[in-house]
Amino acid sequence: MALTEQVRKALQLASKQQPHSFYAYDLDGLDQHLAGLESAPAKLWYAVKANPLSAIIQSLDARGFGFDVASLGELKQVLAQGVDPSRILNTGPVKTPEHLADFIEHGVRIFVLESHQQADDLAKIAREQQIRIQVLLRVQLPWAKDPEEKMNVLGGSNPTPFGLTPEQWMPDTFTLPDEFELLGVHCFQWGNILCADTLVQTWQAAMPKLNALLDAWQIPEPVVDLGGGLGIPYAGQQQELDWQRVCQGLEQLKSEFQLGQCWMELGRYAVGPYGYYASKVADIKDNQGVHFAVIEGGSQHLLRPALTTQAFPVESLQPCDSPLTSYQIHGALCTGLDCLGSLQLPDSLQRGDWLIFSQAGAYGFTESMPYFLCHALPAELTFSQSGINVLRPSAPASHYLA
Ligand SMILES: Cc1ncc(COP(=O)(O)O)c(C=O)c1O
Incomplete structure (x- = not known):
């Protein structure tokens, strides 16, 4: 499940351009996967709730999927892609x-x-x-x-x-x-x-x-x-x-x-493996015998671990040979529930290093609670052979606060 070199390079490039946490989706990987599903002895629909991003819907559309929509918002988003x-x-x-x-x-x-x-x-x-x-x-x-x-x-x-x-x-x-x-x-x-x-x-x-x-x-x-x-x-x-x-x-x-x-x-099986959530380490500290890595983002962008207690796989974006050690990963929210898992990461990890959570293409951003504590919204971008495309830049809380 480790990042391929191609994906790592794309994420490294994206991380240099992004000031805050972001989601990135691998469109070439997704398309290759969807091509492999075409032989299914079943009619396939895409459950839009898994990820309603326009580029994801377009990829599924191009591979002949129908669309299972649950709300007027999802319906309009699918229709807006020409379905x-x-x-x-x-x-x-x-x-x-x-x-x-x-x-x-x-x-x-x-x-x-x-x-x-x-x-x-x-x-x-x-x-x-x-x-x-x-x-x-x-x-x-x-x-x-x-x-x-x-x-x-x-x-x-x-x-x-x-x-x-x-x-x-x-x-x-x-x-x-x-x-x-x-x-x-x-x-x-x-x-x-x-x-x-x-x-x-x-x-x-x-x-x-x-x-x-x-x-x-x-x-x-x-x-x-x-x-x-x-x-x-x-x-x-x-x-x-x-x-x-x-x-x-x-x-x-x-x-x-x-x-x-x-x-x-x-939903999950169609798109989950082709999305990544990237967030920077803000602090590393020990407290009562627990080794913490606190990230700038957290459950406000990636809620699923708090809902299911199941962590996403995490690795450091900078490849490094130093031995692994156990970290409890926490986000920026003022609640103990904002725990993204206890995982092995290099013991040389330091503030400013990017962590990459993989398998985050389904039930990621739109399943989360991005307004809590008024942090910035994560950007959403895609990458493919034709380069990086930022579909929504990170936005400060002033964009949604009334
Ligand atoms: C009616 C319905 N169909 C399909 C799905 C997609 O499920 P999965 O992500 O497990 O493929 C969901 C998810 O909640 C659903 O509610």
């Missing part, structure tokens, strides 16, 4: 009548229904405007509680507001409005699964209940949307996900359950 609305679907637990009307007005016609209320509101608009809508029913399955289960941002086996039980979507309980064409079902409850066998077993375990629902609705060539959940390695010793095994699992699912199509909405 046709027929390639957009809408998921999310909140779809107010105003939200639905906005989406319809912008040409979106595929919706993942998460409640009976959403179905009623959408049907009303479709009736008024005499349009047809394609829908998937979002299903939440009850799973036996695993005492070992770690905190999962998608809820895992806990009840969540994402979708309804299969029983609540059965034809004897739910009436499909005439304006809707039912394409299939959507089911997604676990994120960041790194073991392909576990992922495939989870899909296999869900299928009997999903299939009973598909049978009850007698959908010819149904779609099963499995969401995302494909993991990337954050800890050094972890192996990458076996993509070939994932593809085999999808083929197996399609033939065993006679599915028309599998869909996946990839």
